[in-house]
Amino acid sequence: MLLTGVDHIAVLTRDPARLGAFYAAVFDAEVGPTRPHGQQGEETMTVVRIGPYTELNVFTVPSSDEADRQTPMWHRGRLDHVGLHASSYAAFATIRERLVAHGASDGTVNDFGAAFSMFYRDPDGLEGEVLVPKAADGSHPVTG
Template sequence: MLLDGINHIAIISKDVERLGNFYRKVFDATVGPTRDHGPGETMTNIGIGPATELNVFVISGNTEARNQTPMWGRGRIDHIGLAAASPTAFETIRARLIDAGAGDGQVNDFGTDLSMFFRDPDGLEGEVLIPKG
């Protein structure tokens, strides 16, 4: 295979501070500084894994972060799937998502993986997965 996973996912947010606090609290993510990225635009990197980050853009006048329609109607990227580092991490994340009011804690058995869904403060749907076994 020529690739080694995902480097980043670029998303648009209304409030990067709130979003960063959520990912830090629930996933132990690291939130980098916010910097200018063009006229009326900022970018903040949120590290969500050893080599993976969210590149979060806040763009003056852009309303795309509000567009959250039912699954499969949200555009080219419908949701993000995050890999838990271990079964213990999966359970820790599950408890934190419940505490944050971001998920109901339901664990889905998808055959080879266990999965749980959540919504971040901007309404983006996410999924945390752990291989079974």
């Protein structure tokens, strides 16, 4: 393969501090400062590093209503949800506990054949999914 993964995902928000705090608390993300961005003078960008090679580029654009628009799955446009790869079963279990504690997930773990998965919603309503590949022994990432 010519790629090593996803570099960044650009998202719109009304509250970059709240969104950054969520990703820091649940995923141990590193949240950078909010800086001016673009040529119109109204945009800002905050980089939220969610993995060694992956970040969320969090934009605020006051003149845009897109950050407020929420629609059901498969009706969200070209980017429907974000799938994040947990580094281990232990990381998956920790993330699950944190998502439930933040009210962002009910903690349901799905068996998708080659991987286990759970869904969450961040404070802005963006649906996310955390996945971990199945271990060779078939154990469950939460119950063992």
